[in-house]
Amino acid sequence: MIVALGSNMPGDHPSSEALLDAALSRFSQAGLPVLARSRWWNSAAWPDPKSNEYRNGVAIVEANGPPEAVLEALFAIERSFGRTRGLPNAPRTLDLDLIAYGREVSDTPRLILPHPRAHDRLFVMGPLAEIAPDWVHPVLGKTAMELAASAPVGRDAEPISSTNHTNHTNER
Template identity: 70%
Template sequence: MALGGNLAGDFASCEALLEAALARFPRAGLGVVARSSWWRSAAWPDPSAPEYRNGIALVEADQGPAAVLQALLAIETDLGRTRSAKNAPRTLDLDLIAYGRQVIDTPGLVLPHPRAHERRFVMGPLAELLPGWRHPVLGRTAVELAAEAPVGRDAEPVR
């Protein structure tokens, strides 16, 4: 799972909001096995918007990918996510990046996530957590994809 956002909403910080989202995973049937550190990056495509925080969580689920996606959307809503224009600033964005090695292309669910490999703010945290993870379609590792990702080149761990 990828977690991100650049508006804290009712929380003290974006990191606090992301931590609150992670804390809700178990109640949604998503057991957090491991997680990356939080990463920072300039907003994209509008760098004048607030800076983003992103991270990755490796989870175990006893439900299929469509149900996992619905659980993520419910957590977003519960924590104040409202959808406006595409790529607009947001409180919380939870994305299902991959589900094992499954390749799915249906209305409403595409796996692996169709743009994750282009985003350093996703591939960087994934490479930190699982450097040898291989993209199910491209066959490239998380480390290779993070090094080549064209979007979010400034992404780095929060220190």
């Protein structure tokens, strides 16, 4: 399963990166052990570049149970970090998006898989290509690397260099 993480408001944390690290550490407690994760990436806010810059990343997570239950677990983690859902694309402390659940394809009022806009966003496909370049989009048939190269949204996105960061992690 692939989860995208994003933040442009650090809340009670010293930075959005610290908030994202703290959020990622909650995944195992929610029954979603992290198998791999990307570096954090920086990008201008979208669609309003005057808002705070975003930090984004992607994690590959092990999940048991239906995708709707995983989505609820992700929403619970968001709420624990002060996320309130209001206007689309508004600034937020934490945004967790279920990008893909294996090769599952669904389109219900509650959940669309794969995520309907992830393939257009460099700040999602870039981090995914970093840890799973050969992942294939179950509808489009293109790899994460190909989608990152052609993503029209967030073209300014780039990884943040950090000497304290490991590109891959295994919490199990």
